[in-house]
Amino acid sequence: MxxxxxxxxxxxxxxxxxxxxxxxxxxxxxxxxxxxxxxxxxxxxxxxxxxxxxxxxxDGERKTFNLALAPKGTPFQQYVWQTLTTINYGDTKSYRWLAEQIKNPKAVRAVGGANSKNPIALIIPCHRVIGSNGKLTGYAGGLTLKEQLLTFEGAI
Missing domain, CATH: 3.30.160 (Double Stranded RNA Binding Domain)
Incomplete structure (x- = not known):
């Protein structure tokens, strides 16, 4: 390690x-x-x-990462984290959208829990997930950092 x-x-x-x-x-x-x-x-x-x-x-030259990832988590968390990588730079999606993408629309809270356990911030872009009402919600790095990252990417 x-x-x-x-x-x-x-x-x-x-x-x-x-x-x-x-x-x-x-x-x-x-x-x-x-x-x-x-x-x-x-x-x-x-x-x-x-x-x-x-x-x-x-530096604003890269929008996606190409790195080997090995986060530890449950199969459900792994599925959610993999789905997070499909959210494009400069875009935001809701927890509801994420639940729908994993074919479990009733799992909004579980998706939120998996999102909060993402161990590879930024590269697995959990900061791009916001509330259905468009408001910023939970981020392990704090809402100020989440807002800064989304502003940096031009998402808000």
Whole structure:
């Protein structure tokens, strides 16, 4: 297991990975993410491609990521997270839309729960999910960060 930290226009980011791919990406100012790095090796070189793609994203040159991902979660969470990756840069979708995409329109709350457990912020774009009424709702990094990311992407 490896980790590195990097700066972004929105604060410091912690990234972890296994041999299979990224396992987490979290803004350290937020309320979620890995806090115990016991057993992790600090290895910035392992994240060269990730750091390059993040820099391109923050420079406005990249709209999608092409990285191996290995988030840990239940099969339902994995399905929701995979569906999140279909939300385009600069777009927002509702929790209801997400539930409909996974063919379970009554699972709006469960989808919200899975969305809140997304360990790979930004790359699995949970920040692009908003309430059906168009209002910003929950984000592990905080609503201020969510608003900043959506503004950066031109979604709001």
């Amino acid at each position: 490896f980790y590195t930290k990097t700066q972004s226009p929105f604060g410091e980011i912690l990234i972890t990975a296994s041999q299979k791919g990224l396992t987490s990406l979290s803004f350290l100012a937020g309320s979620a993410g890995v806090t115990d790095l016991k057993g992790f090796e600090n290895n910035p070189l392992y994240f060269k491609d990730t750091l390059t793609q993040l820099a391109q994203y923050f």
